Amino acid sequence: MATEDGHGAQTSGEYIAHHLQNLQVCKVDDAWVWNQCAGNPMALNVDSMFFSVLLGLVFILIFRGAAKKASSGKPGKMQAFVEIVVDFIDSSVKDTFHGKSNLIAPLALTIFVWVFFMNLMDLIPVDWLPEIGMMIGVPYLKVVPTTDVNITFGMSIAVFVLILFYSIKSKGIGGFIGELTLHPIAPPMKGVGLIAAPFIIAFNFILESVALLAKPLSLSLRLFGNMFAGELIFILIALLGIWQLPLHFGWAVFHILIVTLQAFIFMMLTVVYLTLASEEH
């Protein structure tokens, strides 16, 4: 692994900044430009998208392969492994979500394995892929998609859409609006209190909206924060010269736990939110 010295004139500040810079492309004045997109909302983080889709495909290929070969007979090792994962997800989901849904368990499986794979990129030594990228002419390369807040937000927004969908599906639009406006303080429906009702409804709406929006926000920021911090510490350790060896090992071992735990939390919270959304009050 390259250290501060290995990068010649580069300061450690530049080293860290370089590692945290996405490979971006965006359209400026009708022309596609690379890496001059600071502040441009339409910028595409090519590296994050590339790695996340690649890992998604890895997930799809592994599990599809196992699913195709799945038989009730004696399972191969790969099939047994896939089945363990599937069974683990299935029991976790069944513990939480009691309704009948064909979507939630596969959703949980996809989220868990995909996020796990993306987090796992964190364990690849921080310089390997960026250095290779440099060699083939890619100036910036951020290899862990979950350290990109756009990626985690993308996922949590998809989950948010599902939350809205399930809320409306199980309660109807009226029920959903009612849930947003009639809790936690029930507005008076008759008498003098009727004057206060609009204020109470507005108050409820603000409160419930914050609660609703907090779900995807906390979901994505939790994952992003954990992975970003973990990656940053890997980068800092990589700056230490020879002392990085024991530290890197220790942090990597600890990070295996974080990687799995964060993937599991993301999955579990998604299931819990969808359960809440589809439950009658």
Add this chain to the structure above:
Amino acid sequence: MTLIGQSIAMLVFVWFCMKFIWPPIMTAIEERQTQIAEGLAAAERGQQSLDKAKAESGDIVDEARKQATTILDQAHARANEIVAEGKANGVKERERQLAAASAEVEQETNRAREELRGQVSAIAVASAEKILQREIDPKAHEDILSKLAAEL
């Protein structure tokens, strides 16, 4: 853009997983679960029938052992009987032969005695003839001679 792209990618992956990955794996797992349950039940049944067969075979062995003991006892009794019979037969035969032999001996003795008596009487007559050559007529004195012979 990254955000939207990621959301779309995620929905596509979830859809694919829901359509093509989850159902076959769950089917396989559920089928295997029933198969394993059936296998365990079959093993249980096999164990039970094995226990039953073991008990049965034990009974049969006990029965056979009892029979063998009976047969052995019978054979012993029969052997003793045969030996006793043989012994008795032997004793009888010996006595019979002993009796026959002693009868024969008696007979021989009697005959020899008869013969001897005849000869002695003849000798006595001859010697009396010689002594009394002249005046004694054997015919006239035969009754005396035979009385003599009978006294021998």
